[in-house]
Amino acid sequence: MLKEEETLVYSSGELFIQKPDKPPLDLEIDNGRIIYLAIHKKYFGKYYVKNALNTENNFEIHHHIKDSFMNTIRNIYEKNYLEADISFIKMLNYLRVYMETFNNYLFRPTLSTTINKILEYINENYKEPLKLCVIAQELYFNESFISRKFKQEMQMTFTEYLTNIRLYNLAENLILRGEDNEIWEEFGFPSQRTFLKRFKETYHMTPRDFILKTQFYSNSPNAITKAVYTEILKYIKLDDTSASEMS
Structure with a gap:
């Protein structure tokens, strides 16, 4: 990824967040695909539960965003739409906390x-x-x-x-x-x-x-393919294993 004249390299399963009013990123994909999720700003206000989350650091919030993102995709593919909605709302909250607390820009842009x-x-x-x-x-x-x-x-x-x-x-x-x-x-x-x-x-x-x-x-009927679903399950399993080892 080329960002502000720097080259950033991401591996399989990693996550990056694009701010809402920035130009598209210059991406070079080597033997892989990207899952891209765009969220309409009105949902931030509709589903945002203020002060509902208590996060300690940037790494932790990234983990929560990734986890809820993958579970949203998983539940959509499995047609478990209630759980997909719950995961999606969790993700919106974590994204809002991330943007407000760890990467200030549009919602609470500066301390001035x-x-x-x-x-x-x-x-x-x-x-x-x-x-x-x-x-x-x-x-x-x-x-x-x-x-x-x-x-x-x-x-x-x-x-x-x-x-x-x-x-x-x-x-x-x-x-x-x-x-x-x-x-x-x-x-x-x-x-x-x-x-x-x-x-x-x-x-x-x-x-x-x-x-x-x-x-x-918007009109793509098979946006989440079986191949994507299989990859998602791998990372969810890895995250569950890591969480068990830490506890």
């Missing part, structure tokens, strides 16, 4: 109350033609200070974050609508040309191709 106020303002008004100078004035902050602090905390500029949030929400709407008719006008882009350029830079495809690709995955 100042920057969090800026982010909250952007997230609520991203469809408007926002400028940092106007936001700083409305919230009574110094623009130069905010600009430096924002980049320091978020590892990106105000403009980059605003564009990411717009594209993330716009992509969600593309999936729901199944069409891209003049959608760029609703999300604060100055022109269709600018929108198409930014969209292709982020998702590496046109909006129309993006819609077709998501529809293909």
Whole structure:
């Protein structure tokens, strides 16, 4: 995996989590396949049980996410949909804890109350033609200070974050609508040309191709094959054996 100019190598059975408003990862698969699960953001709010979990470290939360993820796939294949729902809800909770506690970004992005106020303002008004100078004035902050602090905390500029949030929400709407008719006008882009350029830079495809690709995955009738199911059982068994040895 190529990520921020670094090469990361994953072995069979390992897990990685992609943040919701980041561009697709550049993956090279050597003699294997990847199980990919995309979760709509509305389910985070619908099923999230606040303060229900007590986790100690990043390794532990990764283990819980992986375990519930694999049991979700297993139960779907076995048509045990009640247990699949329970595993899925557990996974959402662990993912939310992971994103809030160990890998802060979108839900509770920084420890700076100042920057969090800026982010909250952007997230609520991203469809408007926002400028940092106007936001700083409305919230009574110094623009130069905010600009430096924002980049320091978020590892990106105000403009980059605003564009990411717009594209993330716009992509969600593309999936729901199944069409891209003049959608760029609703999300604060100055022109269709600018929108198409930014969209292709982020998702590496046109909006129309993006819609077709998501529809293909959504309508795939045999997404969980027997081969995938067999592999899942191997890792569940390994995890059970490890847990017994530790206890």
